[in-house]
Amino acid sequence: MRAIKQLTSFGLEQALSCLFPVIIFASLAITQVVTFPVLPRYDWLLIICLFMQWMMVRSGLETVDELKVITLFHVIGLALELFKVHMGSWSYPAEGYTKILGVPLYSGFMYASVASYLCQAWRRLRVQLINWPSNWVVVPLSGAIYLNFFTHHYWIDVRWWLAFLVITVFWKSWVNYEVNGRRYKMPIALSFFLIGFFIWIAENIATFFGAWEYPNQTDAWSLVHLGKVSSWLLLVIVSFLIVATLKQVKTHPPRLKKSRQSSNTIVLFSKRKDMEDDF
Numbered sequence: 001m002r003a004i005k006q007l008t009s010f011g012l013e014q015a016l017s018c019l020f021p022v023i024i025f026a027s028l029a030i031t032q033v034v035t036f037p038v039l040p041r042y043d044w045l046l047i048i049c050l051f052m053q054w055m056m057v058r059s060g061l062e063t064v065d066e067l068k069v070i071t072l073f074h075v076i077g078l079a080l081e082l083f084k085v086h087m088g089s090w091s092y093p094a095e096g097y098t099k100i101l102g103v104p105l106y107s108g109f110m111y112a113s114v115a116s117y118l119c120q121a122w123r124r125l126r127v128q129l130i131n132w133p134s135n136w137v138v139v140p141l142s143g144a145i146y147l148n149f150f151t152h153h154y155w156i157d158v159r160w161w162l163a164f165l166v167i168t169v170f171w172k173s174w175v176n177y178e179v180n181g182r183r184y185k186m187p188i189a190l191s192f193f194l195i196g197f198f199i200w201i202a203e204n205i206a207t208f209f210g211a212w213e214y215p216n217q218t219d220a221w222s223l224v225h226l227g228k229v230s231s232w233l234l235l236v237i238v239s240f241l242i243v244a245t246l247k248q249v250k251t252h253p254p255r256l257k258k259s260r261q262s263s264n265t266i267v268l269f270s271k272r273k274d275m276e277d278d279f
Helices: 002-017 019-033 041-059 064-086 107-125 135-151 161-169 190-207 226-252
Strands: 127-132 173-179 182-187 256-259 266-269
Touching: 002 019, 002 173, 019 041, 019 107, 019 135, 019 190, 019 266, 041 107, 064 135, 064 226, 107 135, 107 226, 107 266, 127 161, 135 161, 135 226, 161 226, 173 190, 182 190
Parallel strands: none
Antiparallel strands: 127 173, 173 182, 256 266
């Protein structure tokens, strides 16, 4: 019974952390069935996402720091969308006033919703990182994974080499989280795979409701190829690494050195905040 209670509590915290993605999926479903007046569907989706974001910050469900992270992911995601649509990887066939080079602005919120989930779950589950690698390794690895989404159209696709590097770098790294006052842990690599797999499921739901369209879904909807799990896995890794790096910087800011003329003593200044107060 205790195990069932813990699992239920964990599921509830996860569900609450997914509030932003759930609103997006609900909006996709409603606007697919109901025709809203005055504006095209993509524009209404943008308005809904902006309103939801404002409500979450206003109500305290998200902090200002979390909003900054979500905005960063919106920009990163929108840049990727512009490139992928240009290369014909997928398309947004419907009309909209808020489309740039064929990409509706609301699409960036689908990436931002991943960041929203990570930030919310991090705070609700009091996540801590064990044996986290140096940022000198994490930051270049994140950049290489993100760049591969662009460069593989012109060069070889090195995603599997990058996946191998991720496993190697994070082999001894664990994520520690809390449920009802009890601490648990799992390998970070496993958490990457689980989040990526569930995002793939969410992608199938999104394409079913016309969020975007792959070339093989032009005539009729079909299941997104299972190989896309690898893409989402890498995107989740980038998202997780960015959020984790920002939290590491926020929790352990750079130390400033001040030398004294009378001695060789070095005074170190540092500020620390509790993990749950960040983002």
